[in-house]
Amino acid sequence: MKKPIFIYGLLLAGLVGALKFLEYRFFIRDLSIEIYIGIIAAFFTVFGIWVGLKLINKKPTSTSNENFMLDETMLKKLGISKREHDVLELMATGLSNQEIADKLFVTVSTVKTHSSNLFLKLDVQRRTQAIKKAKELQLIP
Amino acid sequence: MKKPIFIYGLLLAGLVGALKFLEYRFFIRDLSIEIYIGIIAAFFTVFGIWVGLKLINKKPTSTSNENFMLDETMLKKLGISKREHDVLELMATGLSNQEIADKLFVTVSTVKTHSSNLFLKLDVQRRTQAIKKAKELQLIP
DNA sequence: TCTATTTTGGTACTAAAGTATGAATGCTAA
DNA sequence: TTAGCATTCATACTTTAGTACCAAAATAGA
Numbered sequence: 001m002k003k004p005i006f007i008y009g010l011l012l013a014g015l016v017g018a019l020k021f022l023e024y025r026f027f028i029r030d031l032s033i034e035i036y037i038g039i040i041a042a043f044f045t046v047f048g049i050w051v052g053l054k055l056i057n058k059k060p061t062s063t064s065n066e067n068f069m070l071d072e073t074m075l076k077k078l079g080i081s082k083r084e085h086d087v088l089e090l091m092a093t094g095l096s097n098q099e100i101a102d103k104l105f106v107t108v109s110t111v112k113t114h115s116s117n118l119f120l121k122l123d124v125q126r127r128t129q130a131i132k133k134a135k136e137l138q139l140i141p
Numbered sequence: 142m143k144k145p146i147f148i149y150g151l152l153l154a155g156l157v158g159a160l161k162f163l164e165y166r167f168f169i170r171d172l173s174i175e176i177y178i179g180i181i182a183a184f185f186t187v188f189g190i191w192v193g194l195k196l197i198n199k200k201p202t203s204t205s206n207e208n209f210m211l212d213e214t215m216l217k218k219l220g221i222s223k224r225e226h227d228v229l230e231l232m233a234t235g236l237s238n239q240e241i242a243d244k245l246f247v248t249v250s251t252v253k254t255h256s257s258n259l260f261l262k263l264d265v266q267r268r269t270q271a272i273k274k275a276k277e278l279q280l281i282p
Numbered sequence: 283t284c285t286a287t288t289t290t291g292g293t294a295c296t297a298a299a300g301t302a303t304g305a306a307t308g309c310t311a312a
Numbered sequence: 313t314t315a316g317c318a319t320t321c322a323t324a325c326t327t328t329a330g331t332a333c334c335a336a337a338a339t340a341g342a
Contacts, residue, residue, distance in 0.1 A: 045185045097299070128269060160283050222289080292335085302324090
């Protein structure tokens with residue numbers, strides 16, 4: 001929690017330094033232009049890295065991935081329908097076919113049909129594999 | 142899978158551009174030095190942002206948590222044995238009991254015994270739930 | 283050494299999961 | 313409107329999964 005402050009301090013110091021540098025630019029013409037450019041480049045590269053890290057300020061929170069974005073392109077590519085995806089999601093929560101059926105207000109037969117088609121499309125033979133693969137393909141969180 | 146290539150291409154183009162810029166630096170002295178510096182700064186800021194994004198985008202591919210640390214405390218707390226943990230791991234890869242048995246050089250009976258005990262200790266009734274819970278408890282990657 | 287746990291395996295069932303096939307309905311885009 | 317999916321459901325069957333109970337080894341600990 002002290003890091004941000006430290007970095008802000010560094011940034012401010014860097015900016016001030018850069019400004020002063022510009023200020024005194026005309027008095028240090030003895031420095032070769034290449035070195036000057038190198039320093040500018042280095043500074044702004046570091047600055048850019050810092051900004052980049054700030055922009056995506058997400059830490060590897062290990063298990064909980066709340067930054068999940070469904071890959072709809074992949075869904076279409078595999079031809080997975082809305083309902084099949086529903087089944088897939090509930091499946092991943094550890095529900096049985098009967099429980100899934102109850103949640104979706106359909107019969108177990110329907111769930112079985114969906115899951116069977118799902119396994120074909122995902123090219124797997126078990127629900128555990130389906131869940132694993134679906135996660136890898138960003139089809140479920 | 143095409144993104145990285147695209148980005149690499151962009152980077153290369155940018156570098157080449159920068160080099161050419163340096164090359165022709167002496168022929169465009171009519172540009173004010175401030176503008177010149179601004180361009181350099183902008184380029185390297187973008188470059189830095191890109192590098193920064195690359196640095197952290199290595200990991201958060203959501204599913205692949207290589208920063209996995211087994212919670213052995215939890216294992217002991219739940220009384221999960223070595224062999225049960227083995228079964229759990231293979232289970233999470235989507236293998237059937239028979240396949241797990243083959244990998245561990247034991248019979249399906251043994252795997253069933255292990256998995257049954259596992260479900261009791263994890264307080265679940267299905268392998269899909271076991272996998273989910275085990276991940277939450279940091280027992281498997 | 284002796285006990286407690288682990289690991290292994292078996293039998294016998296029950297319950298789910300998964301496959302195959304067929305069929306009716308509903309929605310949608312040519 | 314018609315062909316084509318998507319969705320729904322059913323029957324029948326095969327295969328896994330999971331439970332219950334028991335029991336013999338192997339192993340680790342006191």
